[in-house]
Amino acid sequence: MGAALAVVLGSAGVVAVGTPAAYAATPSDEVAKLPISSFGAMVVDDAHERVYLTDGSRASGASQVQVYNFQGQKVGSLPTDKAASGMALSADGATLNVSQSDRILTFDTATQARSGAKYTSYDVYCGREIAVAGGKTWVTETPYTNSYCDSSDSNTTLNKVGDTYPVATGWSTTGRMRLAAGPEAPDRLVMGQAGAGSAANPFLTTFDASGETLVRGPQRRFADAAGKGALDLKDIAQSADGKRIAVADAAYGTRLLDASDLADAPTGYQSPAEGAKASAVAFSGDGKYVARGAVASGSTPDLLIQSADPADGTTPIEFAFEGELDGSRVVPRGLDWTKDGSRLFAVTSDGSYGHWLHVIKPPAAQYDSRFTGTLGTTPSKPVVGEPLGIRGKLELDGPAPAEPVKVAAVRKDADGTQEVAAAKVAADGSFTVLDVPDRLGEATYTLRFLGDVTHRPAEDVTVTVDVAKAATVIELTAPAEATREDGVEIAGQLTGQGRALPSGIALKVTRTDRLGTTGELTSASVAADGTFRIRDLPNKKGKTVYAVSYEGDALHGGSSAQATVKITG
Incomplete structure (x- = not known):
């Protein structure tokens, strides 16, 4: 472990809360604010170094697919006649398939030109999942008469897209469907049931798509005899060797399954941190890594990058997104890798209309960080309406950060929780968080270091003060x-x-x-x-x-x- 970089605190005791969290987006990671108000799908085109994104909007009228390069810069857009939702690359990577309400549009990935449109049944409300398996394009369809896309009475059909009209597979179920396919197992289509109603026991199944019609494989439901443990499906991914299927289950975490029978793998991934709900999962094309996204708050990790082998005991690289400039959670299906595993693309949101694209290059190693000493306040007896300084020290192992790091803070009092402006950490590790308390009584300040590209976050620390009347x-x-x-x-x-x-x-x-x-x-x-x-x-x-x-x-x-x-x- 490298030399410690000291970052001092004052007089009140430090209280550690929670568990070591993650590193936040930093200048070493490219972050782009996306011009979308919702998220539909993301596709990574390695051959042309492009990232395609749709907003999944249900709005009527023309829309577009956003196009970014591998550095996180917007380089164009692909116009669509109506709102675009799902996307998939053709098996040879030459064509981008984009689903909209009444057709599947195709674009040449080399020229970005629109190359055709394949008509499908009309689905105005719910958007489509789309996947390419067995050399064929498959889409989900929810009847346009039902706008309650995630309800248990929304009948959904899986169709094969033909040259002119879709060909039904004979598979029909209720609730929204999620599809997954890829080069890991080119003839396998994985389908899962999502949003099928609170009382449902959603399923996961696979199909062999090598022939003209789908051949259904194993199917699994996850609730026990008492109805507990039902699947809350957010994302599906297949391992690089095609032997495992990972499922982001908001009710459970990341489920790792044997692709041959959908049984639990002998060794699974660790449970998410308390308060985090799984939202996305993706394997790197080189087979080394798995990325696991989540919805979490504060310094609780929103993203883990770790060995794809769950038996590998290497500490995961952990990320926390918590800010106005990078989002606060990983959106469902918001993760994808380059084939060589050198970059991870992550889409985050602020829980509302703001969305960001992160281009993350996993570091070779991460080092620990910690708050040391005690937290002190100036003045020692804070008063309402007067500036209050909270002094502290942060210690960073390993190399010094390329850019000054910051300590974030929140204040919790009788009025609720309020963010406090982050404070830069000096070269000697000292920092002072400034605030002006605006009500009397007890106020608790929680200080957070969310980490940087080479440092894991520190455990949160808190200090409680009694804010008095001004003299x-x-x-x-x-x-x-x-x-x-x-x-x-x-x-x-x-x-x-x-x-x-x-x-x-x-x-x-x-x-x-x-x-x-x-x-x-x-x-x-x-x-x-x-x-x-x-x-x-x-x-x-x-x-x-x-x-x-x-x-x-x-x-x-x-x-x-x-x-x-x-x-x-």
Whole structure:
């Protein structure tokens, strides 16, 4: 392990939470904001170094397939007559098949020119899955009369696309279908049932597509006798040697199955981190890696890259996506590799309309990172509306990062959870996260280092502070002596920390004479600039004490001040 790069903290205790997470997207990874509001499919064309993406929209009207190069730069688009959903390359890679509601469009992958269209039954609402197996193109179809694409009464048919009209395979079921095929097993078509209703027990099956008609192979359902453990299918992938099928199951994790009978493989992949739900899976073409995507929050991994052999004990490379610039989760079916395994393409979303394409080059090794020492705050007693600094140190093993890394933070208080601006980590490992708490009471700050391309993330640390009311101060300027005839005039100033003091403040004023008699005078009105004046005609000679007090407000504490005046004449 390389020399440690120190990154210090202050005085409150560090509390580790969760498990080591992942490394976030960094300048070493290319990240592109996609011009799509939803995600349909992604295809990687190694021969021409292109990545094709559709948005899977159900909107009517013309659309387009987005085209990117292997560096994550947009290099064009392919126009479609209607919204595009599924895609698949032909067996020889010369043709890109793109499904839309009433036909399968074909594009020449060398020239990017549209080369034809094969008509299919009309499917306006649900989009299509498309796969090439046995040298033939297969699509799913959901009747256009039913817009509830994921409901258990949406009858779906698997069709072979012919030169003019589709040829039904005779297979019909309910709920949305997922298809998978590829060069790993060129004659095998894998189909799984998704969105078939909460009470359903979805299936997974394979077909031999080498002949003119499909020959169905093994089928499996996953729920036990009590109905527990049903499949929640998000993605399907076949291993490079074709012997294994991996299924991203949001209810389970990544299932690894024997392709010959769909039984569980002797050794499976580890369970996802707590709180993560599997969303995507993809094997690299060289057979070395498997990528496993998930929907997770915070520093919980959204992506694992590890040996395709589950018996390999090498620590997975872990990624966490959590930010406005790179998304917060891997979308279903949002992973694909180059054939040589040198690049992984990952599509992430923010859980809404934002989508990003990541081009990830897995590093040869990752090193550990950790928060060290204790977290401290400046000031030690934070107040509402005043800047609060949280000081800390991060230690990185291995090589120093090429770019300054950042520590992210969130604040949780009675109003909920709020992101805090990330802080850069200095060369000595020190950092200061800045925030301005805006409500009273307990606030817990969770600090996160999501890692970089060569460093795993650190365990989250937390510090809890008690945010107090902002202090106020009253200053008085009074004469040392005054006469009963001329009276007493006292000037004052009320100031406060944090948020601006409210308007219309009236200060309580009392007078105590030499005999100890105390009386309340007319309150002093505070001007917008915080100044006020007190005028009084005392009726007794001798030492007289004037006391001025402010009871405070919702965000400011109270304060008081006294002035002593000798009354003569």
